[in-house]
Each structure stands twice: as structure tokens, then as C-alpha cells.
Amino acid sequence: MTAATDRRSFHSRRVFRLHAHFRREVARGADLVRAVTPDDVERAQAVAARVRIVDDAVYRHQCAEDTLLWPRLVGDKPSEADIMVDVMVRQHRALDAMSLAVQAAVLAWEDEPTEHRRDMLADVLARFSNALGEHICATELFLVPLLERFLCAADWADVIRLGVADCDHETALQLAALLRQA
Secondary structure (H helix, E strand, C coil), X not given: CCHHHHCCECCHHHHHHHHHHHHHHHHHHHHHHHCCCCCCHHHHHHHHHHHHHXXXXXXXXXXXXXXXXXXXXXXXXXXXXXXXXXXXHHHHHHHHHHHHHHHHHHHHHHHCCCHHHHHHHHHHHHHHHHXXXXXXXXXXXXXXXXXXXXXXXXXXXXXXXXXXXXXXHHHHHHHHHHHHCC
């Protein structure tokens, strides 16, 4: 008997719902940034805070996948799982680098919310959004079927728990609000 049959089955719709939320919110970030008029410090700080929350949520989700899901898929599973996990890890590394670029652009924009810095941040967010969309597409097409075969609902719950495990209270509340919208 497999983990998926002796415990509740893995529900891919939860993954799809969270991924759709991440796609939508990351894409929205670029639009929100572009809507801020140059030198509007107060609005820039509010939008920057929102961009940080979404970026942090995506980062935490990926770290939890790297820590919990991928190790559970490799080893005694078919080689297709090994191949896809390798692809996911590589994509996560690329997204991590892009996330650092987002964070740097946010700091620069907050420090000096000029039109140039605003546009730089919006462009970085747009590139991050495209890369995240491609990653999510690959995950849903190729990896979710493996998750459904080899993992259970408890494995996904572990990912969600780990994603908020070391958050301070305020961050945990913000992430919970973000996830409730999903």
C-alpha cells in the first residue's frame, strides 16, 4: 500500500488554486507599481510592502517544496520523478535569483521613488512574473501528476505549515490573509 492509499489522497486542486493566486498576485505587482506616480513616497511604501509579502510567500512556498516535497519524490520512485525534481530545483534557483533582484529594486524604489526606479521595479516584476508562470506551468503539467501518484494530503499540509513556520506574528498574519484569498 502506498502513502497515497493509506492516507487521504493528494488534492491537486489545492496546488492549482495556490499557483493561480501566486501568478495573479505577482503579475498584479508590476501593474500596481506602474500606477504609483513618481515621488509619491507613501503610496510607493504601501505597494512595496505588498510586493514584499507576495515575494516572500512565493519564496517560502518554494523553500518548503525543496525541503519537503522533492525529497519525498526521489529515491525509490521512477526516474521521471528524479528528472522533474532536478528541473524544479534548477527553476527554483533561477527564481530565487530573480527574487533577489526584486528585493533590490524594491529597496531602491522605496529609497527614491522616481519614475526611473519605478519602471525598473515594474520591469523586474514583469520578468519574475513570466518566469514564475513558466515554472508553475511545468510544475502543473509534469510534477503534479507525480505528486498525485506518490504523495498524500498530509504532505501538502506539511508544505503549507513549513512555509509559515519561522514567521514573526505580523508576517504570519499577512501570509495567512494572502493564502485565504487563494
